[in-house]
Amino acid sequence: xxxxxxxxxxxxxxxxxxxxxxxxVPPEIGFFEIAPENWAGMGGRSARTLRAFTERFPFVCxxxxxxxxxxxxxxxDLVRRTRDFMREHGMGLFTEHLSWCADDSHLYxxxxxxxxxxAVRWTAERIARVQDILGMRIGVENASTYIAPPGAEMTExxxxxxxxxxxxxxxxxxxxxxxxxxxNFGFDxxxxxxxxxxxRTCYVHVAGHFVExxxxxxxxxxxxxxxxxxxxxxAVYLQIGHVVPTCLERDFNIPDLHTLAQEVAHIxxxxxxxxxxxxRRAA
Amino acid sequence: xxxxQQFQHDMAQHLRDPHHTRRPAGVPRRRMAVYNELLFNxxxxxxxxxxxxxxxxxxxxRWRRLCRTFYRDxxxxxxxxxxxxxxxxxxxxxxxxxxxxxxxxxxLARYEWAELAVDVMAVNxxxxxxxGDMMQRPVLLNPARxxxxxxxxxxxxxxxxxxxxxxxxxxxxxxDAQLDVQFSEINAVTARVLALLETGLTGQQALAxxxxxxxxxxxxxxxSFGEQLLISLREQxxxxxxxx
Numbered sequence: 001x002x003x004x005x006x007x008x009x010x011x012x013x014x015x016x017x018x019x020x021x022x023x024x025v026p027p028e029i030g031f032f033e034i035a036p037e038n039w040a041g042m043g044g045r046s047a048r049t050l051r052a053f054t055e056r057f058p059f060v061c062x063x064x065x066x067x068x069x070x071x072x073x074x075x076x077d078l079v080r081r082t083r084d085f086m087r088e089h090g091m092g093l094f095t096e097h098l099s100w101c102a103d104d105s106h107l108y109x110x111x112x113x114x115x116x117x118x119a120v121r122w123t124a125e126r127i128a129r130v131q132d133i134l135g136m137r138i139g140v141e142n143a144s145t146y147i148a149p150p151g152a153e154m155t156e157x158x159x160x161x162x163x164x165x166x167x168x169x170x171x172x173x174x175x176x177x178x179x180x181x182x183x184n185f186g187f188d189x190x191x192x193x194x195x196x197x198x199x200r201t202c203y204v205h206v207a208g209h210f211v212e213x214x215x216x217x218x219x220x221x222x223x224x225x226x227x228x229x230x231x232x233x234x235a236v237y238l239q240i241g242h243v244v245p246t247c248l249e250r251d252f253n254i255p256d257l258h259t260l261a262q263e264v265a266h267i268x269x270x271x272x273x274x275x276x277x278x279x280r281r282a283a
Numbered sequence: 284x285x286x287x288q289q290f291q292h293d294m295a296q297h298l299r300d301p302h303h304t305r306r307p308a309g310v311p312r313r314r315m316a317v318y319n320e321l322l323f324n325x326x327x328x329x330x331x332x333x334x335x336x337x338x339x340x341x342x343x344x345r346w347r348r349l350c351r352t353f354y355r356d357x358x359x360x361x362x363x364x365x366x367x368x369x370x371x372x373x374x375x376x377x378x379x380x381x382x383x384x385x386x387x388x389x390x391l392a393r394y395e396w397a398e399l400a401v402d403v404m405a406v407n408x409x410x411x412x413x414x415g416d417m418m419q420r421p422v423l424l425n426p427a428r429x430x431x432x433x434x435x436x437x438x439x440x441x442x443x444x445x446x447x448x449x450x451x452x453x454x455x456x457x458x459d460a461q462l463d464v465q466f467s468e469i470n471a472v473t474a475r476v477l478a479l480l481e482t483g484l485t486g487q488q489a490l491a492x493x494x495x496x497x498x499x500x501x502x503x504x505x506x507s508f509g510e511q512l513l514i515s516l517r518e519q520x521x522x523x524x525x526x527x
Contacts, residue, residue, distance in 0.1 A: 037362055038365075041363070042403040043406050043427065044405075044462050045402070045462040046403050047403075048462065066362075102362075103292065106361070107299075107359075108322070108325055108364070109318075109322045109325050113287065113291075116286065118285045118286060118287055146318060147310050147311070149294075149309070149310075150310075151286065214313070216313070218317065218321075
């Protein structure tokens with residue numbers, strides 16, 4: 001199956017949205033993203049529904065359970081089944097989180113990796129193995145965290161850079177995660193951004209979050225994207241100098257499709273703006 | 284174990300059992316509470332939606348306690364979220380849970396899970412003739428199917444009624460041609476016929492075997508009754524026809 005270029009704005013594919021999407025996919029939505037853990041290896045109506053969309057739209061595969069930084073053996077069966085799932089639906093990009101979610105047993109959520117040299121080597125080796133099995137480079141996503149594991153030997157941007165360079169993988173940049181962490185740990189998100197290996201960016205996430213009464217920011221993907229996050233996205237596009245496929249994540253309090261499409265349209269707007277700036281610079 | 288993995292180990296232990304283990308060193312209480320809440324809510328989200336009846340009958344407090352010991356005690360090796368409810372069913376069936384639970388709960392949970400399992404079950408349907416003579420040819424059972432055999436009438440359990448005495452129950456949960464999940468209550472004889480057909484027998488062979496097992500006084504009558512039964516099961520979608 002031919003892979004459609006992804007250089008546009010996309011939306012996380014969710015079951016709640018399917019009835020509306022079946023009525024018509026808004027033109028702003030250039031691609032969808034799905035988690036293999038939610039969709040691979042299924043039959044029945046789920047499989048038929050997904051097939052109807054993957055035949056018409058490009059999809060990105062975004063993993064949740066690989067536990068790249070986790071102890072215990074890498075789940076190579078999961079990688080192979082993800083590879084088969086991607087082939088089945090013509091998906092050309094796989095990304096996962098720079099985090100861990102399991103030891104020998106799953107915890108089913110994303111947890112921060114202590115930022116040490118040992119952890120860099122451990123994680124980079126696992127990423128390299130995943131790339132070998134998939135036969136392609138993968139994107140690895142900077143995570144949102146609420147704690148800084150003790151014993152860190154480097155800063156977070158240094159950790160991200162060390163892992164992606166050692167693994168020779170790509171960067172999946174989540175600008176909302178940068179913002180969430182900047183609030184929870186008190187740093188300048190723009191300064192942080194420029195320390196990342198942005199030239200390796202293959203894919204971008206934007207999302208909304210929730211602020212608790214005491215100011216702690218929780219990465220819920222449950223509300224609209226706020227201006228400081230849009231500004232970070234703009235900064236990313238201007239810095240990279242070309243458009244990167246960017247997905248809006250919305251997992252809770254899901255509004256109607258029209259509202260989501262407007263946010264996706266804003267991504268596309270920022271992409272066009274950045275392209276125009278890049279063209280002026282080149283001229 | 285490498286140094287960074289010690290932290291991961293401590294954190295995992297604490298997430299699984301926050302009330303009986305120490306917070307990992309260097310982690311503030313408030314921040315750890317965020318993770319404890321997020322992860323436990325997450326696992327509850329995966330199981331709650333699959334077991335509405337079980338949850339309602341246990342009540343929120345007992346259901347949450349069950350979810351907690353499940354997350355703490357049961358090894359969760361599957362990376363596939365849809366299989367987490369199956370793991371809860373297995374946990375309940377192991378019967379090593381300290382919490383007092385109704386005797387029928389493991390079976391009720393299995394029945395509730397069967398609906399989800401059959402809905403998303405990936406199957407290969409063998410080549411078959413939907414109109415074939417099921418008496419003369421090996422019969423193809425619908426592969427998108429689970430047979431729920433229980434000492435309890437799990438399909439009747441609800442807020443209004445819970446069984447006091449066992450009552451052997453045979454249910455077939457299957458996906459029909461429209462991909463909807465259907466439930467069919469069958470009797471012990473039909474369950475036995477399905478089991479025999481699944482071994483590759485023709486309808487005639489299965490019914491002859493059944494007549495022998497039952498020491499049936501009139502095997503030809505059983506054959507003709509059985510043929511009607513097979514036709515009815517095919518109309519429902521439990522059987523798909525004859526194998527090619």
